[in-house]
Amino acid sequence: MKLNNLDMDLLGSIAELHGIPKGAINIRRDGEAVIRQSSPNIILSSKTGNNPGLLVEIKPGTKNETVHVPVILTQPGFQDKVYNTFIVGEDADATIIAGCGIHNDGHGSSRHDGIHEIIVKRGGRLKYIEKHYGEGSGEGTRVLNPTTVIIVEKDASAELEMVQIKGVDDTIRKTEAHIHEKGNLKIVERLLTQGNQQAESDIEIIIEGAGGAAQVLSRAVAQGNSYQIFRAALIGKTSCLGHVECDAILMDKARIKSIPELMAEDAEAVLTHEAAIGKIAGEQLIKLMTLGLTEKEAVEAILEGFLR
Protein backbone atom coordinates (compact mmCIF):
# COMPACT_ATOMS: atom_id res chain seq x y z
CA MET A 1 0.00 0.00 0.00
CA LYS A 2 1.28 3.41 -0.91
CA LEU A 3 2.14 5.86 1.85
CA ASN A 4 1.21 9.50 1.29
CA ASN A 5 3.14 12.62 2.26
CA LEU A 6 1.37 12.93 5.61
CA ASP A 7 2.30 9.35 6.46
CA MET A 8 5.91 9.94 5.49
CA ASP A 9 6.11 13.14 7.52
CA LEU A 10 4.89 11.30 10.60
CA LEU A 11 7.31 8.43 9.96
CA GLY A 12 10.13 10.93 9.54
CA SER A 13 9.32 12.52 12.89
CA ILE A 14 9.09 9.35 14.93
CA ALA A 15 11.47 6.96 13.19
CA GLU A 16 13.57 9.13 10.88
CA LEU A 17 12.18 7.12 7.99
CA HIS A 18 12.27 8.93 4.68
CA GLY A 19 11.66 5.88 2.56
CA ILE A 20 11.16 2.21 3.14
CA PRO A 21 14.45 0.70 4.25
CA LYS A 22 15.73 -2.74 3.41
CA GLY A 23 15.43 -5.26 6.17
CA ALA A 24 12.71 -5.98 8.68
CA ILE A 25 9.91 -3.46 8.95
CA ASN A 26 6.26 -3.24 9.92
CA ILE A 27 4.33 -0.01 9.47
CA ARG A 28 0.95 0.08 11.16
CA ARG A 29 -1.44 2.78 10.01
CA ASP A 30 -4.85 3.28 11.56
CA GLY A 31 -4.94 -0.22 13.01
CA GLU A 32 -3.65 -2.13 9.99
CA ALA A 33 -0.22 -3.28 8.89
CA VAL A 34 0.31 -1.44 5.59
CA ILE A 35 3.86 -2.62 5.06
CA ARG A 36 5.45 -5.73 6.49
CA GLN A 37 8.65 -7.41 5.53
CA SER A 38 10.93 -9.79 7.37
CA SER A 39 14.66 -10.28 6.95
CA PRO A 40 16.55 -13.54 7.11
CA ASN A 41 17.33 -12.96 10.78
CA ILE A 42 14.30 -11.00 11.92
CA ILE A 43 10.93 -12.64 11.42
CA LEU A 44 7.71 -10.64 11.72
CA SER A 45 4.33 -12.35 12.05
CA SER A 46 0.85 -11.69 13.37
CA LYS A 47 -0.38 -12.69 16.78
CA THR A 48 -4.04 -13.59 16.95
CA GLY A 49 -6.44 -14.35 19.75
CA ASN A 50 -7.46 -12.05 22.57
CA ASN A 51 -4.36 -9.89 22.29
CA PRO A 52 -3.72 -9.34 18.58
CA GLY A 53 -0.56 -7.68 17.46
CA LEU A 54 2.88 -8.26 16.09
CA LEU A 55 5.44 -10.90 16.95
CA VAL A 56 9.04 -9.94 16.21
CA GLU A 57 11.60 -12.71 16.56
CA ILE A 58 15.27 -11.85 16.27
CA LYS A 59 17.25 -15.01 15.73
CA PRO A 60 20.02 -15.98 18.15
CA GLY A 61 23.43 -14.64 17.13
CA THR A 62 22.02 -11.91 14.88
CA LYS A 63 24.46 -9.00 14.76
CA ASN A 64 23.88 -5.29 14.20
CA GLU A 65 20.46 -5.50 12.60
CA THR A 66 17.58 -3.08 12.91
CA VAL A 67 13.85 -3.58 12.77
CA HIS A 68 11.40 -0.69 12.35
CA VAL A 69 7.90 -1.05 13.81
CA PRO A 70 6.35 2.45 13.77
CA VAL A 71 2.68 3.18 14.21
CA ILE A 72 0.82 6.12 12.72
CA LEU A 73 -2.74 7.33 13.23
CA THR A 74 -4.15 9.66 10.60
CA GLN A 75 -7.93 9.12 10.86
CA PRO A 76 -9.39 11.66 13.29
CA GLY A 77 -10.87 10.00 16.34
CA PHE A 78 -9.28 6.62 15.67
CA GLN A 79 -8.77 4.38 18.71
CA ASP A 80 -6.01 1.81 18.34
CA LYS A 81 -4.73 -0.89 20.64
CA VAL A 82 -2.02 -3.40 19.85
CA TYR A 83 -0.13 -6.09 21.72
CA ASN A 84 3.38 -6.60 20.36
CA THR A 85 5.96 -9.13 21.46
CA PHE A 86 9.68 -8.83 20.73
CA ILE A 87 12.06 -11.69 21.34
CA VAL A 88 15.78 -10.95 21.06
CA GLY A 89 17.53 -14.29 20.71
CA GLU A 90 20.57 -15.45 22.64
CA ASP A 91 23.71 -13.45 21.89
CA ALA A 92 21.87 -11.36 19.32
CA ASP A 93 22.62 -7.64 18.98
CA ALA A 94 19.78 -5.63 17.48
CA THR A 95 18.00 -2.30 17.41
CA ILE A 96 14.24 -1.90 17.48
CA ILE A 97 12.85 1.43 16.33
CA ALA A 98 9.25 1.76 17.41
CA GLY A 99 7.28 4.95 18.08
CA CYS A 100 3.91 6.43 17.29
CA GLY A 101 2.79 9.55 15.49
CA ILE A 102 -0.75 10.90 15.52
CA HIS A 103 -2.18 13.43 13.10
CA ASN A 104 -5.60 14.61 14.22
CA ASP A 105 -7.49 17.28 12.31
CA GLY A 106 -10.86 16.37 13.83
CA HIS A 107 -12.87 16.85 16.98
CA GLY A 108 -12.68 13.30 18.28
CA SER A 109 -9.87 11.97 20.40
CA SER A 110 -7.24 9.88 18.59
CA ARG A 111 -5.62 7.31 20.80
CA HIS A 112 -3.03 4.57 20.57
CA ASP A 113 -2.36 2.06 23.32
CA GLY A 114 0.77 0.06 22.54
CA ILE A 115 1.41 -2.84 24.87
CA HIS A 116 4.91 -4.17 24.31
CA GLU A 117 6.45 -7.26 25.78
CA ILE A 118 10.20 -7.54 25.23
CA ILE A 119 12.35 -10.51 26.11
CA VAL A 120 16.11 -10.17 25.74
CA LYS A 121 17.46 -13.67 25.90
CA ARG A 122 20.71 -14.71 27.55
CA GLY A 123 23.68 -12.69 26.31
CA GLY A 124 21.54 -10.63 23.97
CA ARG A 125 21.89 -6.89 23.43
CA LEU A 126 19.04 -4.58 22.54
CA LYS A 127 18.69 -0.91 21.76
CA TYR A 128 15.03 0.09 21.73
CA ILE A 129 13.97 3.55 20.55
CA GLU A 130 10.40 4.77 20.91
CA LYS A 131 9.42 8.30 19.96
CA HIS A 132 5.96 9.79 20.34
CA TYR A 133 4.64 12.75 18.43
CA GLY A 134 1.32 14.47 17.86
CA GLU A 135 0.16 17.09 15.38
CA GLY A 136 -2.90 18.34 13.53
CA SER A 137 -5.25 21.28 13.59
CA GLY A 138 -8.27 19.56 15.19
CA GLU A 139 -9.56 20.12 18.70
CA GLY A 140 -9.56 16.37 19.29
CA THR A 141 -6.89 15.22 21.68
CA ARG A 142 -3.92 13.04 20.79
CA VAL A 143 -3.48 10.34 23.39
CA LEU A 144 -0.66 7.82 23.66
CA ASN A 145 -0.53 5.17 26.36
CA PRO A 146 2.49 2.90 26.00
CA THR A 147 3.01 -0.07 28.27
CA THR A 148 6.35 -1.83 28.13
CA VAL A 149 7.24 -4.97 30.01
CA ILE A 150 10.82 -6.09 29.51
CA ILE A 151 12.72 -9.12 30.75
CA VAL A 152 16.50 -8.92 30.61
CA GLU A 153 17.88 -12.40 31.00
CA LYS A 154 21.28 -13.48 32.34
CA ASP A 155 24.23 -11.55 30.87
CA ALA A 156 21.90 -9.65 28.56
CA SER A 157 21.66 -5.89 28.25
CA ALA A 158 19.09 -3.44 26.98
CA GLU A 159 18.81 0.28 26.51
CA LEU A 160 15.37 1.82 26.15
CA GLU A 161 15.23 5.33 24.79
CA MET A 162 11.72 6.69 25.14
CA VAL A 163 10.97 10.18 23.94
CA GLN A 164 7.85 12.30 23.78
CA ILE A 165 8.80 14.88 21.18
CA LYS A 166 5.74 17.11 21.37
CA GLY A 167 2.05 17.38 20.57
CA VAL A 168 0.80 14.59 22.83
CA ASP A 169 -2.11 15.83 24.93
CA ASP A 170 -2.32 12.99 27.36
CA THR A 171 -0.08 10.06 28.10
CA ILE A 172 0.13 7.38 30.71
CA ARG A 173 3.38 5.50 30.30
CA LYS A 174 3.97 2.29 32.19
CA THR A 175 7.29 0.49 32.12
CA GLU A 176 8.04 -2.68 34.03
CA ALA A 177 11.41 -4.41 33.93
CA HIS A 178 12.78 -7.64 35.35
CA ILE A 179 16.55 -8.04 35.36
CA HIS A 180 18.17 -11.40 35.82
CA GLU A 181 21.71 -12.34 36.87
CA LYS A 182 24.32 -9.92 35.49
CA GLY A 183 21.69 -8.36 33.29
CA ASN A 184 21.91 -4.67 32.55
CA LEU A 185 19.18 -2.18 31.72
CA LYS A 186 19.35 1.51 30.97
CA ILE A 187 16.20 3.56 30.48
CA VAL A 188 16.46 7.06 29.06
CA GLU A 189 13.18 8.96 29.04
CA ARG A 190 12.67 12.47 27.69
CA LEU A 191 9.30 14.17 27.88
CA LEU A 192 8.10 17.55 26.69
CA THR A 193 4.66 18.82 27.63
CA GLN A 194 3.12 22.12 26.59
CA GLY A 195 -0.18 23.94 26.94
CA ASN A 196 -2.61 21.87 28.99
CA GLN A 197 -0.96 18.55 28.26
CA GLN A 198 -0.52 15.89 30.91
CA ALA A 199 2.05 13.14 31.15
CA GLU A 200 2.39 10.38 33.67
CA SER A 201 5.34 8.03 33.65
CA ASP A 202 5.49 5.06 35.95
CA ILE A 203 8.63 2.95 35.85
CA GLU A 204 9.21 -0.11 38.00
CA ILE A 205 12.43 -2.09 37.78
CA ILE A 206 12.93 -5.28 39.70
CA ILE A 207 16.52 -6.49 39.82
CA GLU A 208 16.13 -10.18 40.55
CA GLY A 209 19.54 -11.61 39.69
CA ALA A 210 22.89 -11.12 41.41
CA GLY A 211 25.13 -8.62 39.64
CA GLY A 212 22.21 -7.04 37.86
CA ALA A 213 22.26 -3.33 37.16
CA ALA A 214 19.71 -0.70 36.19
CA GLN A 215 19.89 2.97 35.42
CA VAL A 216 17.03 5.37 34.78
CA LEU A 217 17.76 8.81 33.34
CA SER A 218 14.72 11.02 33.03
CA ARG A 219 14.69 14.49 31.55
CA ALA A 220 11.50 16.45 31.47
CA VAL A 221 10.47 19.87 30.28
CA ALA A 222 7.06 21.19 31.26
CA GLN A 223 5.80 24.40 29.69
CA GLY A 224 2.55 26.36 29.75
CA ASN A 225 0.00 24.86 32.15
CA SER A 226 1.13 21.30 31.61
CA TYR A 227 1.57 18.72 34.34
CA GLN A 228 3.91 15.76 34.63
CA ILE A 229 4.20 13.00 37.16
CA PHE A 230 7.28 10.83 37.17
CA ARG A 231 7.57 7.80 39.39
CA ALA A 232 10.53 5.46 39.25
CA ALA A 233 10.70 2.51 41.58
CA LEU A 234 13.86 0.42 41.88
CA ILE A 235 13.59 -2.85 43.71
CA GLY A 236 16.84 -4.66 44.45
CA LYS A 237 16.21 -8.23 45.51
CA THR A 238 19.84 -9.27 45.57
CA SER A 239 23.38 -7.92 45.17
CA CYS A 240 22.90 -5.29 42.48
CA LEU A 241 23.36 -1.69 41.38
CA GLY A 242 20.59 0.73 40.59
CA HIS A 243 20.41 4.45 39.97
CA VAL A 244 17.57 6.83 39.16
CA GLU A 245 18.21 10.36 37.98
CA CYS A 246 15.45 12.81 37.24
CA ASP A 247 16.17 16.28 35.89
CA ALA A 248 13.32 18.56 35.02
CA ILE A 249 13.00 22.07 33.69
CA LEU A 250 9.89 23.91 34.71
CA MET A 251 8.58 26.88 32.75
CA ASP A 252 5.60 29.22 32.84
CA LYS A 253 2.89 27.81 35.14
CA ALA A 254 3.67 24.16 34.60
CA ARG A 255 4.00 21.60 37.40
CA ILE A 256 6.12 18.50 37.84
CA LYS A 257 5.94 15.87 40.52
CA SER A 258 8.85 13.46 40.85
CA ILE A 259 8.62 10.38 43.05
CA PRO A 260 11.73 8.22 43.19
CA GLU A 261 11.29 5.03 45.18
CA LEU A 262 14.01 2.63 46.29
CA MET A 263 13.43 -0.75 47.83
CA ALA A 264 16.47 -2.80 48.86
CA GLU A 265 15.81 -6.38 49.93
CA ASP A 266 19.44 -7.37 50.21
CA ALA A 267 22.31 -5.71 52.11
CA GLU A 268 24.43 -5.85 48.94
CA ALA A 269 21.91 -3.90 46.89
CA VAL A 270 23.25 -0.42 46.14
CA LEU A 271 20.42 1.83 45.04
CA THR A 272 20.65 5.59 44.60
CA HIS A 273 18.53 8.39 43.26
CA GLU A 274 18.80 12.07 42.57
CA ALA A 275 16.22 14.50 41.37
CA ALA A 276 16.33 18.15 40.44
CA ILE A 277 13.44 20.31 39.28
CA GLY A 278 13.79 23.98 38.50
CA LYS A 279 13.77 26.71 35.94
CA ILE A 280 16.60 27.25 33.48
CA ALA A 281 19.53 28.70 35.39
CA GLY A 282 20.00 32.40 34.71
CA GLU A 283 23.74 31.96 34.32
CA GLN A 284 23.20 29.43 31.53
CA LEU A 285 21.08 31.94 29.62
CA ILE A 286 23.61 34.70 30.19
CA LYS A 287 26.46 32.49 29.06
CA LEU A 288 24.79 31.74 25.72
CA MET A 289 23.81 35.39 25.31
CA THR A 290 27.48 36.36 25.64
CA LEU A 291 28.03 34.10 22.65
CA GLY A 292 25.53 36.10 20.62
CA LEU A 293 22.18 34.37 21.17
CA THR A 294 19.08 36.27 22.18
CA GLU A 295 17.39 35.15 25.38
CA LYS A 296 14.73 33.30 23.36
CA GLU A 297 17.38 31.56 21.25
CA ALA A 298 19.31 30.64 24.39
CA VAL A 299 16.20 29.03 25.92
CA GLU A 300 15.60 27.06 22.73
CA ALA A 301 19.22 25.88 22.57
CA ILE A 302 19.18 24.76 26.20
CA LEU A 303 15.88 22.89 25.82
CA GLU A 304 16.96 21.26 22.57
CA GLY A 305 20.12 19.95 24.17
CA PHE A 306 18.38 18.91 27.37
CA LEU A 307 15.78 16.84 25.53
CA ARG A 308 18.05 15.41 22.87
Place this chain on the structure above:
Amino acid sequence: MLKLENIWMQIACESGEDKEILKGINLEFEQGKLYAITGPNGGGKTSLAKVIMGIYQQSQGRIYLNGEDISDLSITERAHRGIAYAFQAPPRFKGLTIKDVLNIAAPQAESLQQRKYLRDVGLCPEDYLDRDLGPGLSGGEIKRIEMAQLLLRDNSLSIFDEPEAGVDLWTIQKLITLLVSSFRNNPAKTALIITHNEKILPICDEIIVIEDGMVAGRGSASEIWHLIKDDIECKVRNQCQGEMLYEIK
Protein backbone atom coordinates in the same frame (compact mmCIF):
# COMPACT_ATOMS: atom_id res chain seq x y z
CA MET B 1 38.87 51.14 21.38
CA LEU B 2 37.11 50.80 24.75
CA LYS B 3 36.48 53.74 27.01
CA LEU B 4 34.95 53.53 30.48
CA GLU B 5 33.77 56.87 31.76
CA ASN B 6 33.03 57.30 35.45
CA ILE B 7 31.61 53.81 35.96
CA TRP B 8 29.76 53.23 39.19
CA MET B 9 27.95 50.06 40.15
CA GLN B 10 26.16 49.00 43.28
CA ILE B 11 24.51 45.86 44.55
CA ALA B 12 21.83 45.36 47.17
CA CYS B 13 23.14 43.61 50.27
CA GLU B 14 21.16 41.25 52.47
CA SER B 15 21.01 43.99 55.06
CA GLY B 16 18.94 45.99 52.59
CA GLU B 17 21.61 48.61 52.09
CA ASP B 18 23.29 49.21 48.75
CA LYS B 19 27.00 48.56 48.51
CA GLU B 20 29.17 50.33 45.97
CA ILE B 21 31.23 47.79 44.04
CA LEU B 22 32.66 50.13 41.41
CA LYS B 23 33.41 53.73 42.33
CA GLY B 24 33.97 56.00 39.39
CA ILE B 25 36.19 53.90 37.14
CA ASN B 26 37.78 55.80 34.26
CA LEU B 27 39.80 53.68 31.87
CA GLU B 28 40.74 53.58 28.22
CA PHE B 29 41.97 50.53 26.38
CA GLU B 30 43.77 50.74 23.06
CA GLN B 31 43.20 48.42 20.16
CA GLY B 32 45.80 45.71 19.69
CA LYS B 33 46.98 45.59 23.28
CA LEU B 34 46.97 42.95 25.96
CA TYR B 35 45.95 44.19 29.40
CA ALA B 36 46.05 42.54 32.81
CA ILE B 37 43.58 43.54 35.49
CA THR B 38 44.70 42.53 38.92
CA GLY B 39 44.20 43.42 42.55
CA PRO B 40 42.88 41.98 45.81
CA ASN B 41 39.91 39.63 45.92
CA GLY B 42 36.62 41.47 46.12
CA GLY B 43 38.12 44.62 44.62
CA GLY B 44 35.67 44.77 41.68
CA LYS B 45 37.58 43.15 38.81
CA THR B 46 34.91 40.64 37.79
CA SER B 47 32.16 43.22 38.31
CA LEU B 48 33.98 45.56 35.96
CA ALA B 49 34.25 42.80 33.33
CA LYS B 50 30.55 42.02 33.66
CA VAL B 51 29.63 45.67 33.31
CA ILE B 52 31.62 45.82 30.06
CA MET B 53 29.83 42.69 28.79
CA GLY B 54 26.44 44.05 29.87
CA ILE B 55 25.77 41.31 32.43
CA TYR B 56 25.73 43.92 35.19
CA GLN B 57 24.30 47.37 34.65
CA GLN B 58 26.27 50.35 35.86
CA SER B 59 24.40 52.82 38.07
CA GLN B 60 26.34 55.73 36.57
CA GLY B 61 28.76 56.31 33.73
CA ARG B 62 29.07 55.48 30.06
CA ILE B 63 30.85 52.81 28.04
CA TYR B 64 32.14 53.49 24.53
CA LEU B 65 33.32 50.88 22.06
CA ASN B 66 35.12 52.31 19.05
CA GLY B 67 33.36 55.60 19.71
CA GLU B 68 29.87 54.10 19.97
CA ASP B 69 28.01 54.45 23.24
CA ILE B 70 27.14 50.86 24.16
CA SER B 71 26.05 51.64 27.73
CA ASP B 72 22.45 50.65 27.12
CA LEU B 73 23.00 47.73 24.76
CA SER B 74 22.03 44.19 25.77
CA ILE B 75 24.50 41.37 26.29
CA THR B 76 23.57 39.93 22.89
CA GLU B 77 24.07 43.24 21.13
CA ARG B 78 27.47 43.70 22.73
CA ALA B 79 28.42 40.16 21.68
CA HIS B 80 27.47 41.04 18.10
CA ARG B 81 29.74 44.08 18.32
CA GLY B 82 32.70 41.85 19.09
CA ILE B 83 32.88 41.77 22.88
CA ALA B 84 33.28 38.37 24.53
CA TYR B 85 33.68 37.28 28.12
CA ALA B 86 35.17 34.04 29.42
CA PHE B 87 33.54 33.40 32.78
CA GLN B 88 35.46 32.94 35.99
CA ALA B 89 33.16 30.01 36.83
CA PRO B 90 31.51 28.97 33.56
CA PRO B 91 28.10 27.33 33.88
CA ARG B 92 27.59 23.73 32.90
CA PHE B 93 24.87 22.40 30.64
CA LYS B 94 23.17 19.03 30.70
CA GLY B 95 22.63 17.91 27.14
CA LEU B 96 24.66 20.53 25.30
CA THR B 97 27.89 19.10 23.97
CA ILE B 98 31.15 20.98 23.61
CA LYS B 99 30.60 20.91 19.87
CA ASP B 100 27.12 22.45 20.32
CA VAL B 101 28.55 25.35 22.31
CA LEU B 102 31.41 25.88 19.87
CA ASN B 103 28.81 25.97 17.08
CA ILE B 104 26.86 28.61 18.99
CA ALA B 105 30.03 30.59 19.68
CA ALA B 106 31.06 30.64 16.04
CA PRO B 107 28.37 29.31 13.67
CA GLN B 108 30.55 29.93 10.60
CA ALA B 109 33.62 28.20 11.98
CA GLU B 110 34.58 24.97 10.32
CA SER B 111 35.14 21.74 12.16
CA LEU B 112 38.87 22.03 11.52
CA GLN B 113 38.98 25.33 13.40
CA GLN B 114 37.02 23.89 16.32
CA ARG B 115 39.48 21.05 16.54
CA LYS B 116 42.46 23.39 16.26
CA TYR B 117 41.38 25.56 19.19
CA LEU B 118 40.57 22.56 21.35
CA ARG B 119 44.05 21.23 20.66
CA ASP B 120 45.50 24.68 21.39
CA VAL B 121 44.03 24.60 24.89
CA GLY B 122 45.36 21.09 25.39
CA LEU B 123 42.22 19.05 24.78
CA CYS B 124 42.02 16.23 22.26
CA PRO B 125 39.06 16.97 19.93
CA GLU B 126 38.24 13.29 19.46
CA ASP B 127 37.77 12.92 23.21
CA TYR B 128 35.90 16.13 23.87
CA LEU B 129 33.78 17.38 20.96
CA ASP B 130 30.84 15.07 21.63
CA ARG B 131 31.01 15.23 25.41
CA ASP B 132 28.39 17.06 27.43
CA LEU B 133 29.53 20.42 28.76
CA GLY B 134 28.20 19.13 32.04
CA PRO B 135 29.13 17.85 35.47
CA GLY B 136 31.46 15.19 34.04
CA LEU B 137 34.11 17.77 33.23
CA SER B 138 36.62 19.12 35.73
CA GLY B 139 36.87 22.82 36.53
CA GLY B 140 40.15 23.06 34.62
CA GLU B 141 38.66 21.42 31.53
CA ILE B 142 35.69 23.79 31.60
CA LYS B 143 38.03 26.78 31.78
CA ARG B 144 40.04 25.56 28.80
CA ILE B 145 36.86 25.01 26.77
CA GLU B 146 35.76 28.51 27.73
CA MET B 147 39.00 29.90 26.33
CA ALA B 148 38.62 27.87 23.13
CA GLN B 149 35.13 29.36 22.62
CA LEU B 150 36.44 32.91 22.82
CA LEU B 151 39.41 32.32 20.56
CA LEU B 152 37.16 30.63 18.00
CA ARG B 153 34.78 33.62 17.99
CA ASP B 154 37.43 36.00 16.72
CA ASN B 155 36.29 38.96 18.83
CA SER B 156 37.70 42.44 18.76
CA LEU B 157 37.60 42.62 22.58
CA SER B 158 38.09 39.44 24.62
CA ILE B 159 37.85 39.41 28.40
CA PHE B 160 39.28 36.42 30.27
CA ASP B 161 38.35 36.13 33.92
CA GLU B 162 41.09 34.22 35.73
CA PRO B 163 41.85 31.86 32.84
CA GLU B 164 44.38 30.05 35.00
CA ALA B 165 41.92 29.12 37.77
CA GLY B 166 41.71 25.37 38.24
CA VAL B 167 44.11 24.68 35.38
CA ASP B 168 47.09 22.42 36.04
CA LEU B 169 50.60 23.86 36.02
CA TRP B 170 51.60 22.17 32.77
CA THR B 171 48.61 23.57 30.91
CA ILE B 172 48.93 27.09 32.34
CA GLN B 173 52.17 27.57 30.39
CA LYS B 174 50.41 26.34 27.25
CA LEU B 175 47.58 28.83 27.79
CA ILE B 176 50.04 31.65 28.35
CA THR B 177 51.78 30.82 25.08
CA LEU B 178 48.36 30.79 23.39
CA LEU B 179 47.41 34.18 24.83
CA VAL B 180 50.71 35.65 23.66
CA SER B 181 50.38 34.26 20.14
CA SER B 182 46.75 35.37 19.88
CA PHE B 183 47.00 38.87 21.30
CA ARG B 184 50.56 40.20 21.42
CA ASN B 185 51.33 42.25 18.34
CA ASN B 186 47.85 41.64 16.93
CA PRO B 187 46.56 45.06 15.86
CA ALA B 188 42.99 43.82 15.36
CA LYS B 189 42.43 42.37 18.82
CA THR B 190 42.36 43.62 22.36
CA ALA B 191 42.31 41.39 25.42
CA LEU B 192 41.71 42.05 29.10
CA ILE B 193 42.90 39.31 31.42
CA ILE B 194 41.78 39.30 35.01
CA THR B 195 44.49 37.41 36.81
CA HIS B 196 46.55 36.92 39.94
CA ASN B 197 49.07 34.76 38.15
CA GLU B 198 52.64 36.00 38.29
CA LYS B 199 53.42 34.36 34.94
CA ILE B 200 50.54 36.00 33.12
CA LEU B 201 51.10 39.52 34.42
CA PRO B 202 54.48 40.04 32.67
CA ILE B 203 53.19 39.03 29.22
CA CYS B 204 50.72 41.93 29.21
CA ASP B 205 51.43 45.32 27.68
CA GLU B 206 49.90 47.05 30.64
CA ILE B 207 48.69 46.15 34.12
CA ILE B 208 45.76 47.81 35.85
CA VAL B 209 45.27 47.38 39.56
CA ILE B 210 41.68 47.52 40.78
CA GLU B 211 41.21 47.84 44.50
CA ASP B 212 38.10 48.69 46.46
CA GLY B 213 36.19 49.52 43.27
CA MET B 214 38.75 52.03 42.04
CA VAL B 215 41.80 52.11 39.82
CA ALA B 216 44.68 51.88 42.28
CA GLY B 217 47.44 51.85 39.68
CA ARG B 218 48.28 51.41 36.06
CA GLY B 219 51.47 50.89 34.13
CA SER B 220 53.83 48.52 32.41
CA ALA B 221 54.88 45.33 34.11
CA SER B 222 58.07 46.82 35.46
CA GLU B 223 56.30 49.92 36.71
CA ILE B 224 53.41 48.15 38.30
CA TRP B 225 55.52 45.60 40.17
CA HIS B 226 56.69 48.45 42.27
CA LEU B 227 53.18 49.74 42.81
CA ILE B 228 51.86 46.33 43.67
CA LYS B 229 54.76 45.63 45.96
CA ASP B 230 54.51 48.89 47.85
CA ASP B 231 50.82 49.54 47.74
CA ILE B 232 48.96 46.25 47.44
CA GLU B 233 51.19 43.65 48.98
CA CYS B 234 50.78 44.68 52.58
CA LYS B 235 47.02 45.00 52.20
CA VAL B 236 46.81 41.59 50.65
CA ARG B 237 48.91 40.27 53.50
CA ASN B 238 46.61 41.83 56.03
CA GLN B 239 43.47 40.60 54.32
CA CYS B 240 44.85 37.11 54.08
CA GLN B 241 46.34 37.14 57.56
CA GLY B 242 49.88 36.92 56.30
CA GLU B 243 49.27 34.55 53.40
CA MET B 244 50.33 36.01 50.04
CA LEU B 245 47.99 35.63 47.10
CA TYR B 246 50.88 35.84 44.67
CA GLU B 247 54.56 36.27 44.91
CA ILE B 248 56.08 39.57 43.87
CA LYS B 249 59.50 39.31 42.28
